Amino acid sequence: MSDEPTRPSEALQTRERGPAIGHVCEHAGCGKDAGWGFARPRQPSRWFCFEHRGEGERFL
Template sequence: MADDFTKYPSSTETTPAGLFEHWCEHPGCTKWGGWGFPRGKQTVWFCWKHRGDAEN
């Protein structure tokens, strides 16, 4: 899930202050999670390829 930082790319030097990086939450995927879906009180993020996982 979002608290497991071991699967995310480690480079955040190019991230401007105030912006958040949302990585795809599909297991093993390290792509940008540009598709956010509400799940309870939080938002889950998926890349274009895995956006269908939000339905599960």
């Protein structure tokens, strides 16, 4: 397995941050990076993190 990264921790960090995360979870007091977006036509998008993504489903 010579193709494995020499510094696995660095590779993991890059993957968790993602390339284009610009939203913050809307759950009160959370403030984590929000990877789940919920949107309806003519409504602003709502964004939640993995932990609180269930709350976004009420906006669909």
